[in-house]
Amino acid sequence: MKAVIVIGDGMADRQLKELNHLTPLEIAEPKNMDRVASLGVSGLLYALSPGVAPGSDVATLAILGYDPYKVYTGRGGLEAVGAGIELRDGDVAFRCDFATVNEELVVIDERAGRVREGIPELAAQIRDLRLKLASDVEIIFKQTLGFKGVLVLRGEGLSPNVSAHKPKLGLRADLIRPLDDSKEAKRTADILNEFIRASYSVLNDHPINQERRFRGKPPANVLIPWGSGTRPNLAPLQERYGLRGACVAAVSLIKGICRLSGMDVIDVPGATGEIDTDTMAKASAALEALKDHDLVLVHVEGPDEASHDGDLLGKISIIKKIDLMVGAILEKVDLEETCIVLLADHATPVKLKKHVADPTPITIAGLDMVRDGVSNYNERAAYRGGLGCIRGRHVMPILLNLLGRPMRFGA
Amino acid sequence: MKAVIVIGDGMADRQLKELNHLTPLEIAEPKNMDRVASLGVSGLLYALSPGVAPGSDVATLAILGYDPYKVYTGRGGLEAVGAGIELRDGDVAFRCDFATVNEELVVIDERAGRVREGIPELAAQIRDLRLKLASDVEIIFKQTLGFKGVLVLRGEGLSPNVSAHKPKLGLRADLIRPLDDSKEAKRTADILNEFIRASYSVLNDHPINQERRFRGKPPANVLIPWGSGTRPNLAPLQERYGLRGACVAAVSLIKGICRLSGMDVIDVPGATGEIDTDTMAKASAALEALKDHDLVLVHVEGPDEASHDGDLLGKISIIKKIDLMVGAILEKVDLEETCIVLLADHATPVKLKKHVADPTPITIAGLDMVRDGVSNYNERAAYRGGLGCIRGRHVMPILLNLLGRPMRFGA
Numbered sequence: 130m131k132a133v134i135v136i137g138d139g140m141a142d143r144q145l146k147e148l149n150h151l152t153p154l155e156i157a158e159p160k161n162m163d164r165v166a167s168l169g170v171s172g173l174l175y176a177l178s179p180g181v182a183p184g185s186d187v188a189t190l191a192i193l194g195y196d197p198y199k200v201y202t203g204r205g206g207l208e209a210v211g212a213g214i215e216l217r218d219g220d221v222a223f224r225c226d227f228a229t230v231n232e233e234l235v236v237i238d239e240r241a242g243r244v245r246e247g248i249p250e251l252a253a254q255i256r257d258l259r260l261k262l263a264s265d266v267e268i269i270f271k272q273t274l275g276f277k278g279v280l281v282l283r284g285e286g287l288s289p290n291v292s293a294h295k296p297k298l299g300l301r302a303d304l305i306r307p308l309d310d311s312k313e314a315k316r317t318a319d320i321l322n323e324f325i326r327a328s329y330s331v332l333n334d335h336p337i338n339q340e341r342r343f344r345g346k347p348p349a350n351v352l353i354p355w356g357s358g359t360r361p362n363l364a365p366l367q368e369r370y371g372l373r374g375a376c377v378a379a380v381s382l383i384k385g386i387c388r389l390s391g392m393d394v395i396d397v398p399g400a401t402g403e404i405d406t407d408t409m410a411k412a413s414a415a416l417e418a419l420k421d422h423d424l425v426l427v428h429v430e431g432p433d434e435a436s437h438d439g440d441l442l443g444k445i446s447i448i449k450k451i452d453l454m455v456g457a458i459l460e461k462v463d464l465e466e467t468c469i470v471l472l473a474d475h476a477t478p479v480k481l482k483k484h485v486a487d488p489t490p491i492t493i494a495g496l497d498m499v500r501d502g503v504s505n506y507n508e509r510a511a512y513r514g515g516l517g518c519i520r521g522r523h524v525m526p527i528l529l530n531l532l533g534r535p536m537r538f539g540a
Numbered sequence: 541m542k543a544v545i546v547i548g549d550g551m552a553d554r555q556l557k558e559l560n561h562l563t564p565l566e567i568a569e570p571k572n573m574d575r576v577a578s579l580g581v582s583g584l585l586y587a588l589s590p591g592v593a594p595g596s597d598v599a600t601l602a603i604l605g606y607d608p609y610k611v612y613t614g615r616g617g618l619e620a621v622g623a624g625i626e627l628r629d630g631d632v633a634f635r636c637d638f639a640t641v642n643e644e645l646v647v648i649d650e651r652a653g654r655v656r657e658g659i660p661e662l663a664a665q666i667r668d669l670r671l672k673l674a675s676d677v678e679i680i681f682k683q684t685l686g687f688k689g690v691l692v693l694r695g696e697g698l699s700p701n702v703s704a705h706k707p708k709l710g711l712r713a714d715l716i717r718p719l720d721d722s723k724e725a726k727r728t729a730d731i732l733n734e735f736i737r738a739s740y741s742v743l744n745d746h747p748i749n750q751e752r753r754f755r756g757k758p759p760a761n762v763l764i765p766w767g768s769g770t771r772p773n774l775a776p777l778q779e780r781y782g783l784r785g786a787c788v789a790a791v792s793l794i795k796g797i798c799r800l801s802g803m804d805v806i807d808v809p810g811a812t813g814e815i816d817t818d819t820m821a822k823a824s825a826a827l828e829a830l831k832d833h834d835l836v837l838v839h840v841e842g843p844d845e846a847s848h849d850g851d852l853l854g855k856i857s858i859i860k861k862i863d864l865m866v867g868a869i870l871e872k873v874d875l876e877e878t879c880i881v882l883l884a885d886h887a888t889p890v891k892l893k894k895h896v897a898d899p900t901p902i903t904i905a906g907l908d909m910v911r912d913g914v915s916n917y918n919e920r921a922a923y924r925g926g927l928g929c930i931r932g933r934h935v936m937p938i939l940l941n942l943l944g945r946p947m948r949f950g951a
Contacts, residue, residue, distance in 0.1 A: 526591015
């Protein structure tokens with residue numbers, strides 16, 4: 130028995146007046162996801178617990194059976210490992226986004242118009258940065274997908290305990306503060322603020338950005354580090370559950386979690402982490418990975434990105450694409466031999482453009498599980514699911530039971 | 541208000557192709573169980589938690605309100621107390637089964653064809669065994685039902701920490717190992733292996749077994765101890781809940797748990813612990829016990845035995861017999877005065893022949909509980925139950941509330 134876990138990031142939503150009080154999942158009518166629901170058992174998932182809006186980092190950790198309250202050391206460490214950086218003890222890592230600021234360094238576009246072109250040239254400028262405050266600190270920057278990248282500070286006397294928040298419209302970028310009284314936190318905050326200002330000074334007038342302005346696009350004129358973290362320690366999935374795992378994901382965060390848990394991370398050409406991602410390429414990669422792995426995690430970032438942009442049509446369109454991906458997987462696997470788990474890690478309502486704590490639909494299909502009669506995969510149908518209301522930490526135990534490897538207690 | 545808890549051991553299952561995708565409970569159409577469902581509230585039960593396949597020992601402990609993670613000291617202690625042996629501190633107890641091995645002591649029938657005849661004669665041989673390694677250790681063996689028995693080692697310097705596993709086809713019986721470096725564990729493992737070999741030497745050519753061979757039946761030519769344990773300490777039910785309890789069960793394990801919890805254990809002639817058990821005698825015993833007890837636990841082992849044998853028709857037939865037993869109880873009790881709880885402690889799919897972690901159906905009927913409209917007792921109907929998804933540890937609190945003795949907090 131093998132298993133595929135399909136995660137639509139931020140795919141769950143709320144009912145929308147403009148959709149006649151339906152949700153994006155309901156309006157998308159995802160036939161293949163519905164098929165999974167009708168072949169399996171559905172329910173509601175709280176990745177952490179009722180009322181907690183999770184980041185995708187902690188949600189995914191919980192779904193893979195880790196206790197995020199124990200193992201989570203910040204997003205940056207996961208992102209850096211996902212970007213292929215070998216983190217060392219003492220390194221402080223950040224997610225780091227290209228954004229657009231005005232001359233007062235106030236954010237006017239958090240993603241620089243989701244910039245993609247010219248990024249290698251801009252990134253090259255960053256590699257040559259020399260910071261006054263950090264002559265003894267190695268500055269590692271690596272762009273990952275589009276406007277996204279990671280920043281690692283390597284040296285003595287650094288601390289992850291700084292207020293490096295996600296870029297936010299209307300706020301100055303270089304106002305990172307230490308979160309404790311240590312000189313390490315103070316120093317790290319100072320270095321980060323200098324880094325932000327220095328990035329602005331080398332990026333703002335770069336020809337790539339001049340051309341962007343000329344075309345009416347927001348310039349990628351600053352880099353903003355956020356989500357500080359250090360290297361987390363995850364017990365390998367293979368040791369914990371005896372499963373050989375593979376990960377099919379675009380974004381560094383998920384790649385990082387999976388790499389740290391000992392899974393093979395498969396790079397898929399055409400996987401962009403946005404709504405134009407090639408979900409069929411992901412389906413093929415997942416099916417290929419299933420040949421020599423027990424557990425394949427397929428993560429699609431697009432729904433969350435569309436939601437954060439408030440892009441309702443984009444969200445519906447990526448849900449339809451995920452549905453085709455699920456269909457391609459369903460067509461090739463035998464549910465007698467392979468379980469399929471379909472879930473959203475959290476809800477990101479397009480109206481709110483941020484994560485909320487609503488429960489999300491989950492469906493598990495495979496083998497001769499007693500079916501519950503639910504024949505749709507969406508937020509409303511899940512209310513009637515036989516799984517009831519579960520937590521992220523229950524997903525792996527339930528799956529292991531289906532794979533014929535339940536935990537045991539008693540004789 | 542009084543209560544009857546009916547436990548069908550391992551009664552839950554999965555949907556089976558050969559049953560047109562129904563489960564044994566669905567195909568059995570248990571009218572009386574369905575009646576209990578229609579009069580009450582149904583739900584799903586995880587004896588421990590999602591993903592954990594429980595033994596009947598820990599499941600029953602949880603259902604009676606004990607925390608198995610705190611009180612469980614192994615199966616053997618429970619079995620020995622159930623068999624009527626007064627366990628002492630330092631005693632190490634085992635479940636101990638007659639089985640069939642070849643001359644290399646490899647198991648070829650884990651239950652010696654469910655042997656029943658001639659057991660007292662065979663057991664007498666064991667009582668006279670003298671072990672070289674255990675001259676200072678008292679060896680107590682007591683047969684309980686059919687191929688089942690218990691073994692207690694009484695003496696100094698023993699340990700329960702040995703790898704005494706359930707007999708398994710194709711494995712040598714005398715390969716018990718110490719599970720720590722202590723000389724007590726080493727000594728106990730050595731004694732057990734000598735016991736197994738010695739049992740073979742006195743049983744293999746015994747006239748009873750010669751006759752079994754002559755009739756084409758597997759000889760009961762070895763005794764295999766498993767499920768080591770010591771005497772557990774259970775706070776009496778009467779003290780905890782103010783309930784006078786009685787137990788109607790065939791198997792020592794359940795008798796032991798109930799005896800340790802201070803319940804009266806009622807011996808029922810005709811209760812065999814197998815699918816030919818006399819469930820109507822159990823119904824009569826339960827009704828009789830209800831006269832002077834507040835809580836009567838009725839346990840039927842048969843469904844689990846049939847499931848471990850992969851005997852689908854046997855499982856359906858014992859479910860039908862349990863249904864008649866439930867009907868006989870229903871007929872005589874007034875639900876205004878007596879609650880009925882109907883549950884399976886765990887699922888044992890006949891296809892897998894082992895315990896799994898699937899949730900099981902539970903129904904609670906009595907008094908003027910708000911009914912949930914579920915009118916069948918089975919795995920699928922339970923998905924729609926008003927109780928939702930509960931844990932074993934919730935059963936007693938829910939029941940106590942119905943009995944008019946809820947726990948209280950606040951003023």
